[in-house]
Amino acid sequence: MGDCQSLGDCSDERIARLYEYLDGALSVEDLKDVREHLEHCDDCTEEYDLECIIRSVVKRSCQEVAPDTLKTRIMTRISEIRVEVGHG
Structure with missing residues (x-):
């Protein structure tokens, strides 16, 4: 497993595995492989960190x-629009 200089150096499959890793969809062996890769690839680690932030x-x-008041206003406005266009 070599170091990556940029995300372009990592295959789309490698990047997709980061998402599977975050989803908990990998086997124990694959989890180990992704963890090891993240230890050596700064760009994939940045991608991983960004995805963690987005998910959070x-x-x-x-x-x-x-708020209930907002829900009520929205439903009232929907009803008004229906009456205006003749569907209510």
Whole structure:
């Protein structure tokens, strides 16, 4: 397993395995291979770190709940639009 100078030096398959690694979709042997690669490839490590940040932000965003007042305003506006276009 050699060092990579840029993401261009890593195959698309290698990059795809980073996502599988994050998803927990690899065998024990493949997990070891990806971990070893990350120890030697700064660019893949940066890609991995960026994906971790993105996943964290998305997860946090998906846990936020809109206030009931906003939901009510949206539903009211939908009803108004339906009446305006003759569907209500």
